[in-house]
Structures are given as C-alpha cells and as structure tokens.
Amino acid sequence: MKKSLTCLLVLATIFNATSQKKTDKKEGAKLPYDASTVSSLSFRMVGPALTSGRxxxxxxxxxxxxxxxxxxxxxxxxxxxxxxxxxxxxxxxxxxxxxxxxxxxxxxxxxxxxxxxxxxxxxxxxxxxxxxxxxxxxxxxxxxxxxxxxxxxxxxxxxxxxxxxxxxxxxxxxxxxxxxxxxxxxxxxxxxxxxxxxxxxxxxxxxxxxxxxxxxxxxxxxxxxxxxxxxxxxxxxxxxxxxxxxxxxxxxxxxxxxxxxxxxxxxxxxxxxxxxxxxxxxxxxxxxxxxxxxxxxxxxxxxxxxxxxxxxxxxxxxxxxxxxxxxxxxxxxxxxxxxxxxxxxxxxxxxxxxxxxxxxxxxxxxxxxxxxxxxxxxxxxxxxxxxxxSNLPIIQFYKVTTDNATPFYNIYGGTQDNNSMGGPAATTNVAGILNS
Incomplete structure (x- = not known):
C-alpha cells in the first residue's frame, strides 16, 4: 500500500512539474526531472475489463x-x-x-x-x-x-x-x-x-x-x-x-x-x-x-x-x-x-x-x-x-481520481463514450480485482 501511494505521489509531482514546463523554460530554470526519474517505476493492470475502447x-x-x-x-x-x-x-x-x-x-x-x-x-x-x-x-x-x-x-x-x-x-x-x-x-x-x-x-x-x-x-x-x-x-x-x-x-x-x-x-x-x-x-x-x-x-x-x-x-x-x-x-x-x-x-x-x-x-x-x-x-x-x-483492455480514460478508502483505495474515472467507472486498487480476493 505504501509503495502504491509513493508511486502516486511521485507521479503527481512529475505531472505538476510538467504543468510548469513552459513557465520554467521562460525563467531559464532546469526541469526537476527527466526520464530516469520514473525509470524504476512499473505499472500493474487494475482494470476495468467491463468493455473495450476506441x-x-x-x-x-x-x-x-x-x-x-x-x-x-x-x-x-x-x-x-x-x-x-x-x-x-x-x-x-x-x-x-x-x-x-x-x-x-x-x-x-x-x-x-x-x-x-x-x-x-x-x-x-x-x-x-x-x-x-x-x-x-x-x-x-x-x-x-x-x-x-x-x-x-x-x-x-x-x-x-x-x-x-x-x-x-x-x-x-x-x-x-x-x-x-x-x-x-x-x-x-x-x-x-x-x-x-x-x-x-x-x-x-x-x-x-x-x-x-x-x-x-x-x-x-x-x-x-x-x-x-x-x-x-x-x-x-x-x-x-x-x-x-x-x-x-x-x-x-x-x-x-x-x-x-x-x-x-x-x-x-x-x-x-x-x-x-x-x-x-x-x-x-x-x-x-x-x-x-x-x-x-x-x-x-x-x-x-x-x-x-x-x-x-x-x-x-x-x-x-x-x-x-x-x-x-x-x-x-x-x-x-x-x-x-x-x-x-x-x-x-x-x-x-x-x-x-x-x-x-x-x-x-x-x-x-x-x-x-x-x-x-x-x-x-x-x-x-x-x-x-471484450478482451481488449484499451478503454480510454479522460480523467482519473482516487478516494481514501481503506484498506484499499478506489480508483474512479470518466471514459470516452463508455460512462464513468470505479473499482479498488487492490483486493484480498484470490481471483483478483473483479468486474461487475
């Protein structure tokens, strides 16, 4: 759980820095990150598999x-x-x-x-x-x-x-x-x-x-x-x-x-x-x-x-x-x-x-x-x-957010012409994260 939250915080920091990219360039400041910043992070599949995408x-x-x-x-x-x-x-x-x-x-x-x-x-x-x-x-x-x-x-x-x-x-x-x-x-x-x-x-x-x-x-x-x-x-x-x-x-x-x-x-x-x-x-x-x-x-x-x-x-x-x-x-x-x-x-x-x-x-x-x-x-x-x-996990998300639920936080998102969806970031279910 701590690792997941750490990854999210690191990514949030990077995205915030990205949003300031134009400003930093104008001021001549060196960007606080490069590709190596995220090179050790890995992604895992959390779904959803309710439908496919564009x-x-x-x-x-x-x-x-x-x-x-x-x-x-x-x-x-x-x-x-x-x-x-x-x-x-x-x-x-x-x-x-x-x-x-x-x-x-x-x-x-x-x-x-x-x-x-x-x-x-x-x-x-x-x-x-x-x-x-x-x-x-x-x-x-x-x-x-x-x-x-x-x-x-x-x-x-x-x-x-x-x-x-x-x-x-x-x-x-x-x-x-x-x-x-x-x-x-x-x-x-x-x-x-x-x-x-x-x-x-x-x-x-x-x-x-x-x-x-x-x-x-x-x-x-x-x-x-x-x-x-x-x-x-x-x-x-x-x-x-x-x-x-x-x-x-x-x-x-x-x-x-x-x-x-x-x-x-x-x-x-x-x-x-x-x-x-x-x-x-x-x-x-x-x-x-x-x-x-x-x-x-x-x-x-x-x-x-x-x-x-x-x-x-x-x-x-x-x-x-x-x-x-x-x-x-x-x-x-x-x-x-x-x-x-x-x-x-x-x-x-x-x-x-x-x-x-x-x-x-x-x-x-x-x-x-x-x-x-x-x-x-x-x-x-x-x-x-x-x-x-239905087995192509390519649904297109426009926006995503998370809540503070425990023991596993939930992920929510609005998709491109496929409604809004939400689900847990992890589960104790032996079958993994399920779709409903």
Missing amino acids: VADIAVHPKNKDKWFVAAASGGLWYTTNHGITFSPIFDNYGSYSIACVELAPSNPNTVWVGTGENNNQRSVAYGDGVYKSLDGGKSFVNMGLKTSEHIGNIIIHPTDENTVWVAAYGPLWSSGGERGVYKTTDGGKTWERTLFVSEETGIAEIAIDPENPMVLYASAHQRRRHEWTYIGGGPESTLYKSTDGGKTWREISAGLPKQDMGRVGIAVAPSDPNFVYAIVEARYGKAGVYLSTNKGESWSMQGDFNTSGNYYQEIMIDPLNKKKVFAMDTYLHHSEDAGKTFVMTGESNKHVDNHAIWIDPDNTDHWIVGCDGGVYETYTHAKEWKYY
Missing part, C-alpha cells in the same frame, strides 16, 4: 486471417494469432501509446508499419512520434522518423516493393509547422523525401493507391487547426491531389468538387475498378456529401448529401468486389449499394457506436471486422449478428 485501425494478415493487428487510439498496438481469443500488447516499450494506423506490406506481411498520433481532430486526440517499422511480424519495432508530424493520416506500401512507402503526414493539430505533406521512401525508411507540401497549416489526411497501377496515387489535403477556444476545420487549401509518377509530382484534381472552402475529405479507390474513385467531402452550403469520379479523379459528380464529421470520421471504404458498394465510418456504420446516392444504417442495434475502422474479407464480403469506440466486433452475416471481443 479502435483507430485494423490490419489482417493476408495469408492467415487468424492474425490481426488492432491499433488503439490511446491504448497502443495489439496482436492476436488465434482470431481474437487472446490479444498481446506489442508496442508498450515504444514512444507513443496513440496509434493512428497499421499496415502490412502486401509482398511480405512480416514487414509491419505503424503510424503514431491518432488521425482525428477532436480535443481528446493524442499526438505521436512518427512512424515505426517491424521486420519480424511485430516482435520488435524501430522508429523510422517523421517525429514532428505528431499525427499520421495513413501509410501506403508498394504492392511488390516493401521498401517503397508513402506516408500521409497530417502534422500537428494544435500548432502550425511540423512535418506535413506526402513523404516517400524507397529505401525502407532510411531516408525520406517530401514530395507534396501545401503549407504550414495544411497536412495530408489520407493517401489512396490505384490497385492496378502503383504509379497512380491520390492525396487528400486538409487545412485544420485547433485552438483552446475554437477549431478551424477547413479552408481554401483543403483539396485533392493526384500523382501519375509514383508520388514524385502532384497536381490538384478538383473539377466538380465544391468551389468554396472544404474541410476533411476522405478518399478511396474501388479495388474491382480503379476508374471509380470516391470522396466524402466536408463542406457548407449544401455541398457536403459523397462525390464519385469514374475517370480516375479527373472530374467529380455529387452523388448524395450523406456526410459525417471531420473531427472523428470522414473515411470511406469500397467493397472489394462491388465498385458501387460504399461503407462510411460514422457514429452509426452506414453503407450504400448505389454508388453513394443513398446510405442506410448497417447493423447498429447490437453493437457499440462510433465507428472508425473496417476490414472487409476479400473472399467473403459479408465478413467484416469493425473497430469502434467500444472495441472490436466481427460479423459473418453482413451485420445481422455480431461477435464482440
């Missing part, structure tokens, strides 16, 4: 569908080799707990890339420290740079050359500058070239690749900035770009898109027909909605007015076999079967809401794995029935 991305091994990687918005990276029966945390020893995306090299799934810093724009999102790479299937990772990007939109790996990688660097949310734009490497991340840069206020939210021609790429630029008092979610620099030379050069492709300022734009290419490119556009004056290009982005037409929020969603995915079937991440999962003209809510009566990621089985397109604010769900029946994986 999932940012899911990657499934293309040759073994029992192996998944699950990226948590503020809970690290998790891996299962037995179809979700058990999960292991594989990113606890690295520099960021906020994971934006995870991508496996199509030509060698043992090569795993991870982008850190959640790729959403709400006040609660945490920043990261660049991109990481694993060459052993996730057993170990190395930071490959782009540390000042703070938020990674997504990562695209060349289908036949694992050393060629494109990164959508979103850039800092609360400030200008940082590493923003499209970054490309041809040597596995040893060196990077920024091939698309818009401005110090505008980053790249997403990159999409032509599944038949890796020289053709699309990029979504998003001008955004969050302040303590407001959020600027768009501007004249938000638009779409296209490259036909593997990302060396880019040109704007906006014919048919809204002429006024846009916000976040999600983009996806149909795997079954790369002529079909979809964009979900955040805009005003009745111009927000789903846009379709049938000529690889050269011109666009508005299909319908369905749109989501650029703070948390604004991402679309296309059915691997049906170019007219579109999925939209939103508070409630939606899909369209008429190329985005109309959308219907999809199987939300028996699962947690707030959806951020979906994997669609290319061999059975009624089989999905969905990541939401409640964790991971799986269906084999086009969302008629869901299986919930």
